[in-house]
Amino acid sequence: MTHLSQSELQAHLASVKLLALDVDGILTDGGLYYTETGEELKKFNVKDGLGMQLVMRSGIAVAIVSAGHSKATLHRAERLGIPHVLIKVQDKLAAVKDLCETLQISLSEVAYMGDDLIDLPVMQAVGCAITVADAMPENLAIAHYVTQKSGGQGAVREICDLLLRAIGDRSERIE
Template sequence: MHDTSRIDTCYGPVDEVVLQRARDIRLLICDVDGVLSDGLIYQGNQGEELKAFNVRDGYGIRCLLTSGIEVAIITGRSAKLVEDRCRTLGISHLYQGQTDKLSAFETLLGKLALTASQVAYIGDDLIDWPVMARVGLGIAVADAHPLLLPKADYVTHIRGGRGAVREVCDLVLLAQGKLEDAKGQSV
């Protein structure tokens, strides 16, 4: 963003235009690998897949949901543990195995009767750009692919899988005047 007006937050300075866009957000869409997780995949001898999820991100997602803001997942990979994590968090909009994330995004917009400007999307790699380019607030995590960083409306101060999603949840709630009253749950 090129706006010079910045607001100090607990995460550092944020362009005022980012907070203005965040006021209109009714849906947050997250990628999984590199956003909700650190991008590492652990594979056991029997082929089982493990990922670590940050409980702070989970708390932020619960705060959004209890504040009336929808949360969705659009991810290029498919894993049962992602389905389980979504169930634990109360995320009912899950699109796995999406090589064309834009198609899933369009389906979701129609399902929820939202406009693209009411959506924020958090990504970490080039596959996320087509959706990020369409939404009201396109966000890259701090350790996203170098070609994605300059294209984002906002780059988190925190890396993927380490609380970047919580940072975004807090900024959306702050912009909407809901942060102080937000109720989450450590899950």
């Protein structure tokens, strides 16, 4: 895979029907925070949240696909109204394929954002593979697009805005 030109990226994004996202390193900065009692805390970006809501309003499905299990992730997904939350997933490609069957779409209609080695099989199989600026070198090498922002710093919003522009959704101002 090679990085796409801006016009090629727009064409890929225009056909997307599912935006699937890893959590740690994509929706968060990858840091792990624990309270004294061992409860895990995660820091999410509010701009990413609004971007995902705008994408869902435009008719594109959004899914979270995580190998981890965190109450914070479940709460964030619920708060944003994300219906497809796949956690404790060891085979992310199989999980995304199953979701595609449920949604009756093909892998070529999926944009997937992942930043680490566990994400590589999905990134190699989907129509639009996206990673963040601070991803592992292997992910950077195969991505169709690398965000300007790092994970947890608005990278998901960057993609959401590009998706909305690609599908021509002008119902919300995106600048």
